[in-house]
Amino acid sequence: MLRRSSILKLGRLAAQATVTAALWTASTGAWAQDVIRIGAPLALTGGLADEGKKQQVAYDMWLKRVNAAGGIQVGAKKMKVELLTYDYQSDEKRAQQIAERLITQDKVDFLTAPFGSGHTKVVAGVAERYGVPVMASVASSETVFNQGYKYLFGTLAPNGGIVQNMAVIFTRLIPGVKKIAILGREDVFPRAMAAEMKKAAEANGIEVAYSEFYPVGTLDHAAALSKMKATGAQWVFITGYTQDLILARKQMGDLKFSAPIVTMVTGPSYREFVDGLGKLADGVTSASWWHHSLTYKSDDVFGSTEAFYKEFVAREKKDPDYVNASAAAALVVLQKAIEKAGTLDKAKVRDALAATDILTFYGPVKFTANGMNQGRDLPIIQVQGTKIVPLYPTPIKAGSLRPVAPF
């Protein structure tokens, strides 16, 4: 015989369950009207909070422009777009949970992938099972796209290409570069970049005097930098997230360790790298997937790189970086595919995406067989003074490579 206390307890549990169920149905009641629903899992807290916000700003800019123009032309009628955002707290299981929720609960038509190759893989895994096209704006390692996912498309070109050009150009422009010291962060993208650099250096006859990785959560690089300094390398190549690179560059200053070429991957392409280092940032080279001084004209919601740049600066009071541009471009490409397919049918839009070959404000987008944007000459940049100056490719060359000033 269940006594009063356990009945009471069961009653409360049941009540709690119904309340939460009601909350869910309320939130998803809106799918009746004809609106295109795009799901966006974003890391708004946790380790990737900074990058998550960059994607959010870019998505919002695209969304406002599309809805201002009455929505996306789907066959006969124009449909407004609704963006559903959840914070997956930079936690992989939570990202998977949200992807599942967006597809089954919120019945989204399409998905965007979160920041970084690792978590993109997780969301893509779920989307693939349901056949929902996923637009990945910040995933550039081949290991993400070699899983045979048919519904995954990424706007970033493969990261291999970046370092090949650097190895060739830098050695040509600055004589006497014989030794390189490489320090990489033990994380999906930075690790791949360090490995690519090692290959490119060896291919171009540069001796790899030091090549080590540092684990996520390192608070000090002095030991590694001291050893690198001892090798007398003329080229220092360090990969990592912005805070790792700011710290590494500052500690190089602390040790009076300099080299003609100091390359940090993807640090200098972010405004906060230059703000955080001041004159120490001067001369640091990097590579990126996009730079706001590009001058593409395009028939998309933004019209041109210039227009995107102006609207971003007006809104955020700082220059956009490749994450902002790539995130907005991912939705522009999706919009084009929907218009071309003339339907919201996921398989048809997927095929339209696969056949994409257009020029956007962000640059040319043409997906290869595995869904990655085709490799092309990616901009190489250098911090000169407080400005980020593109050095390559020639159409956007705005300055020439300067060796880093010794101490």
Add this chain to the structure above:
Amino acid sequence: MSAPLLQVQGLTKRFGGVAAVNQVSFDLAPGRIVGLIGPNGAGKTTLVNLITGVHRADSGSLQFEGRDVTQQRPFEAACRGLSRTFQIVQPFPRMSVLDNVTAGALFAGKAASPAQARADAMAQLRFVGLQALADRPAASLTLPSRKRLELAKSLAMRPRLLLLDEVNAGLNSAEIGAAIELIRAIAAQGITVLLIEHLMKVVFSLCDDLLVLHHGELIAQGSPQAVAADPKVIEAYLGTKYAERMRA
């Protein structure tokens, strides 16, 4: 004389230079009540701690029922039938009185199952007269009841040697009388008892032999009367007045 239950040879324990127990040797024959007396700080409790494995002896050896137990740990001593009570009582505070004693029966007492252990425990509670408080949490007991709980717990462990560490401390004279009867009843069950005690009334009415410890050394051994006459013991512990009264 049957084989000794416990043989102690040259037991020594130093705490940072101070020899709390120094070269102590004695034997305990089964079935007898032996008193261990001596001034405060003589090393009585340390000796008990060494015997029950709470401390590791620096040198010397311990034989229990013919087996060398010098390096034994407390729970091994308990399971071998060597149980003790604490000067400062150590109950399981949030457990009921019954469960406190059940613990003894279940582990050292090697009861077949928790249910069997509970039955044995109830028997011990009746023996010490605490069956009425079986369900009360141990923390709520008065001092005399706590002392009896300690006793019941140790008995539930089916000991062959029971070390009572000042089990009568803090009791009034009526309660001491009851305690003496209880200890006599325990010994009657064939359990050897080593009694650490300051109350000479208890010592001389209960003990068959006496061990006198002073500054960590065994200064006398033998029947109560012989020990009381020993000048060393008088000078170290009993005091001359008491000795004369004893002899008269």
Add this chain to the structure above:
Amino acid sequence: MKRSMAIFAVFALAVAAVPLAGDNYLLQQATFVAMYCALALSWNLIGGYAGYPSFATAAFVGLGAYAGALLQNAGLPMVAAWVGATLITAAFAALLGYGLLRMKGHYFAVGSISIVEVLRLVASSWAGLTGGGEGLNVPIMPGGPEFAGRVFLYAMWAVMLLAFASAVWVDRSRLGFGLRCIEQNEDAADMVGVPVTRYKTAAFTLSALFCGTVGAISASWVSYIAPTDAFSILLTLKVPVMVLLGGPGSLLGPVIGAASFVLIEQTVWSRFLDYNQAALGLVIVLLIFFLPGGVLGRLRWRAKPAVQPGAAPAAGSAP
């Protein structure tokens, strides 16, 4: 005891019935509930019964995930990989327990939480085996999302049942009684004949066992693992909070705690986009102040004796 098992049976049936009623997302929620119940029940063995506040849960989950993934990549069928991962985690816990359990209170807490960090760093630096920062791919289980959803729900569900069964066995057995003695007064337990070190290590190993299985299952479920996600400090702190919410040292406490925590987190997290972490923090702080004994603590009106007097003698429980 009987009542708790009945309530748990009803709860388990409800979780198992979710696939009939809900869509895949609800099914996934049920899987998370089952997962966290299994973790909470496991934690309770060392944290609740023995009173040793372990923060090593995430270390065992991560170890199970990597072991499971590596075994699966080495060609073992999925379920065999899970079993293998469980054994490896248990062996690791037994070895670790011997050293770790010498510490008490704060030192044990700090020691156990540092194991999570140590394993994360080992997984990160041993790139040859674990793929390091790149992480490890696990072959996606064939069959559509509905099939996959059910497989992983019932897998976690089974682990929850096993965890509950082991909790019931421990609660009734000599080990359970001994652990309670250790929790209340370790020295007295030693004096009473409880083999303290052996029992603590047994409880610690048992508590790690199912964490390893949960880790292996979630590796197959998410099909990608990386060091920072597999060894998550957030998880290792959340599980004890769940047991605190429910009521430590009891049978049902962990289940009630885990289930309500997951539900609270869902509603809190989906309602407040930017403030969900603060909301969760607030819930935890309020919980500690207004529900010190946990939900069960509040419902338990009279002091329940450790062993139910008069409860049916546990058949054949003498190990």
Add this chain to the structure above:
Amino acid sequence: MIGLQILVNGLTLGALYACLAVGFSLVWGVLNVINMLHGSLIILGGYLTWYAWLHWQVHPLAALLPVALLLFALGWVIQMTMINRLVRQPVLTTLTVTFGLDLILYNAMNVLFDATPRRITLDLGTLSLGEVVLAWDRIVAFVLALALTLLLYAVMNASRTGRAIVAVRMDRDAAELMGIRINRVYAMTFALGAGLAGACGALMAMVFPITTNISGLLLGKAFVVCVIGGLGTVPGALVGGLVLGLIESLSGHLFGPQNAVLIGYGLMLVLLMTRPTGLLGRKGYE
């Protein structure tokens, strides 16, 4: 000679670790509370200093004291309202409450400052002694670590409050009987811990990019330093920090950065098992 540089790197890093851990060690040593909030308090100190530098051009070293006092007040409030009622609870409860508070403070800072790494680009330059190079801000950190430890040592030994804190650490009930108002002493201790975190944060703003992401890392380092140095003594945090700094610097050189942090943790675990009171640990808190 690279050996000397490694030694110097280790000592300066160790000084930073000491600054980071001294407040945490005090709270753990005296209140027996593992303060999970400590990492975020350091970051808060860093953000405030950065904000003052950016908007009012206040030099970080000048901002150090006001920031420390501000966090001292915050610490006092947190202790009086919440932690005081839980000090007698087991470690699980106090750790969980401070974990909950940490989530709140973390989220609040994320919303106010968002997670972009920020740093005060004020370079104090470097000092070269032969081949060995030392950054001035690290030297300041070294001096500050010594100063904080000496200050705490003085407070603990000379002032009435200090002796009260030591008494409470040794035996709370006895101290209460001697007429020490326990709640005030706990509030003072927790507030002192928070103030020390603020001071460390102010200094960190010059050395590290401040972002909420590293609050967990700082807390982890404080754990390790306290265990190595030992609780219950003021110089414990200083010694623990310097030893950890040297170990990480040396192993980073010998075994590569990949294993440096791991070896730091390894040392901690070994010490935890063999000598839980740490190198200098003792019961009281002198």
